[in-house]
Amino acid sequence: MSTESKFFIGIGIFTVIVVVAGVFFFSRSKPQENTNQKADESVLYSNTKNSTGDSNAPVKIVEFADMQCPACRSAQPILKSVLEKHQGQVYFVFRHYPLSTHKNGRPAAKAVEAAALQGKIWEMVDLLYTKQPEWSEKSNPEDLFAGYAQELGLDVEKFKTDLDESYDIIDRDFADGNKLGVSSTPTFFINGEKKPGVVQEAEFETYFQNAPSTSE
Incomplete structure (x- = not known):
């Protein structure tokens, strides 16, 4: 060479x-990136209208959800199990984040809000997830939603009227989600820590195990 x-x-x-x-x-x-960075609580809890539990509970869960989202549907039974198992220890806030890719996400969010006005928000959330395959691709799901309202024993005429409202709450939730870096659903915040995707029950449990006892 x-x-x-x-x-x-x-x-x-x-x-x-x-x-x-x-x-x-x-x-x-x-x-x-600090994955454990806490969310801005002034934004995270700016709307707690759709909430259950004691706001002073040691574990606080906020969910940004799209009712048409299959992953949100998968997350629902896990979340329900956690909330039922830890009553008195958990505060839960439901917030809307209807994705533009889901054409019926916003109409379904309006159905949730219309049911909330008659005290049946959680029942409507459960029913919409259960029947998601039935309504998710319908060009006009409102008639189905009215049928669900009847199934839940709501005043159907009032529900239909309320379904026509614009619900600024949905837009405010979506805007807050964007501020908090939400880009997909479901996105959970557990004690302020962002957790995108379906959170398994075992991961929820770690927060309860590390939380101070409510009897202290």
Whole structure:
């Protein structure tokens, strides 16, 4: 091999070393996202209209959900189990985040709010998730929603009237979700810590295990 060839090979090896070292240094020096960073409570709890439990409970769960979201439907039985098991220890807030990809997400959110006006929000949430395959792709799901209202024993005519309201609460929830970095559903905040996706019961349980006793 000629001296000239050895020179260019050496230059090439040196360049590779410099590039690799630079990438390593950048990756080490780049600030890492703090996944445990607490959410701004003034935004997170700016709307607690749809809530249950003691606001002073040691574990606080806020969910941003889209009623048409299949993952939210999957999360619902887990969440219900946690809330039932830990009554007195948990405060839960439900907030709307209807995704633009789900055409019936907002109409379903309005159905939830219309049911809330008659004291049946949680029953409507459960029923909408249970029957999600029935209404999610309908071009006009309002008639089905009215049928669900009747099934729950609501005043159907009042429900239909309330279903026509605009519900600024839905827009406010969505805006707050954006401020908090929500981009998919469900997104949970457990004691202020952001948890995108379906949270398994075991993970919820860690918060109760680490929470101070309510008897203290």
